[in-house]
Amino acid sequence: xxxxxxxxxxxxxxxxxxxxxxxxxxxxxxxxxxxxxxxxxxxxxxxxxxxxxxxxxxxxxxxxxxxxxxxxxxxxxxxxxxxxxxxxxxxxxxxxxxxxxxxxxxxxxxxxxxxxxxxxxxxxxxxxxxxxxxxxxxxxxxxxxxxxxxxxxxxxxxxxxxxxxxxxxxxxx
Amino acid sequence: xxxxxxxxxxxxxxxxxxxxxxxxxxxxxxxxxxxxxxxxxxxxxxxxxxxxxxxxxxxxxxxxxxxxxxxxxxxxxxxxxxxxxxxxxxxxxxxxxxxxxxxxxxxxxxxxxxxxxxxxxxxxxxxxxxxxxxxxxxxxxxxxxxxxxxxxxxxxxxxxxxxxxxxxxxxxxxxxxxxxxxxxxxxxxxxxxxxxxxxxxxxxxxxxxxxxxxxxxxxxxxxxxxxxxxxxxxxxxxxxxxxxxxxxxxxxxxxxxxxxxx
Numbered sequence: 001x002x003x004x005x006x007x008x009x010x011x012x013x014x015x016x017x018x019x020x021x022x023x024x025x026x027x028x029x030x031x032x033x034x035x036x037x038x039x040x041x042x043x044x045x046x047x048x049x050x051x052x053x054x055x056x057x058x059x060x061x062x063x064x065x066x067x068x069x070x071x072x073x074x075x076x077x078x079x080x081x082x083x084x085x086x087x088x089x090x091x092x093x094x095x096x097x098x099x100x101x102x103x104x105x106x107x108x109x110x111x112x113x114x115x116x117x118x119x120x121x122x123x124x125x126x127x128x129x130x131x132x133x134x135x136x137x138x139x140x141x142x143x144x145x146x147x148x149x150x151x152x153x154x155x156x157x158x159x160x161x162x163x164x165x166x167x168x169x170x171x172x173x
Numbered sequence: 174x175x176x177x178x179x180x181x182x183x184x185x186x187x188x189x190x191x192x193x194x195x196x197x198x199x200x201x202x203x204x205x206x207x208x209x210x211x212x213x214x215x216x217x218x219x220x221x222x223x224x225x226x227x228x229x230x231x232x233x234x235x236x237x238x239x240x241x242x243x244x245x246x247x248x249x250x251x252x253x254x255x256x257x258x259x260x261x262x263x264x265x266x267x268x269x270x271x272x273x274x275x276x277x278x279x280x281x282x283x284x285x286x287x288x289x290x291x292x293x294x295x296x297x298x299x300x301x302x303x304x305x306x307x308x309x310x311x312x313x314x315x316x317x318x319x320x321x322x323x324x325x326x327x328x329x330x331x332x333x334x335x336x337x338x339x340x341x342x343x344x345x346x347x348x349x350x351x352x353x354x355x356x357x358x359x360x361x362x363x364x365x366x367x368x369x370x371x372x373x374x375x376x377x378x379x380x381x382x383x384x385x386x387x388x389x390x391x392x393x394x395x396x397x398x399x400x401x402x403x404x405x406x407x408x409x410x411x412x413x414x415x416x417x418x419x420x421x422x423x424x425x426x427x428x429x430x431x432x433x434x435x
Contacts, residue, residue, distance in 0.1 A: 006271060027400075053229075053312065055225075055226060055229065055312075055316065056226055056229030056230045056232075056233060056309075056312055056313055056316060057225035057226045057227070057228050057229025057230070057232075058229065059225070085308075085312050086233075086305070086308030086309060086311065086312060087304070087308035088311065089308070089311035089312040089315065090312070146215060147215035147216075147219055148219070148319060149215070149218050149219035149222040149223070149319075149323075150222075150324060151218070151219065153222055153225060153226065157215065157218075158375060173315050
């Protein structure tokens, strides 16, 4: 196979991966999340997709792997192997701008830069936060954190004091 | 028919990993007991989330321990065999994490003690000579920080709170403190694993851990109890009376229905 064909197969795989959605937040793709680290054409004509886990105990990991294999094989790009790569550890800084926009539209406040969050105290009990997070509905920054842990490992619970609505925040990690 | 137990390699690096994996696994069982019972729904969710993080960490570390067994010439075991088919004496978790969950003060004080230790440990393990373990640590250290800060906030809130909450936090500290010493008790496994550059000697983390722990205890208007000669011995497989009950419940399905899957 020529280099041109090889690269086009990998390019097609990336396009398909852009349509594989996170099962818990079904508006962002695995590419938007930044968990697909590489797509490699192997010697034996198979595709290896290198993925990295978001959280150690994320129950969606196995579903995501299956969705990736199914989507690529349905497009005739198989056989597909998944390679789990832990290092470097996934960070929300790898999330695409498009992904952040989709999250906000879905009602989830996207993560800010990790560097700023790493030095700010998390403050679980006293709810005042040093991070001014904008409500994804009304854009007010008059918001408070209710809990640093939410319905999934990657999200925290917040509340907007301006519009009164609770909302989720994708934690910077 | 029931499933027979497996025997695990006595190799020091394998044993060192079992100490980490088992400590995460057993603490996760205790935290999961709060599901549906926490004082407020946010804490119910928080504790379940932390249990899930710990299970994930345990899975990764036990998987690596089983691979290492095979690499050192022993038999390979997967994460499920290690979790479900070992006898009580072959579990290497700290006795501290198998103690009953107690009230919310006990749970929070223990979480703070363990998470602040694990955070230090994961930080050091990021430069382990075992690249797989280093990768696991790079992920886990971020999670441990959340666990530690969550518990520290509660220790201060309860310790520096009402007469009732302060008395409960003091009782939790007095009750758990004797079990903390085990974390930093040096032994051959600690020495050999450090010599193989798998990870730090836990004993070497004592001073840094104690400084961090004591500053939060001070902010909670509490004082550290005096050190006593008592040493628990979970790390070497001699456990309290509580671990057997946890294992009976956790292992029951795989023991009664070998290889059963969902």
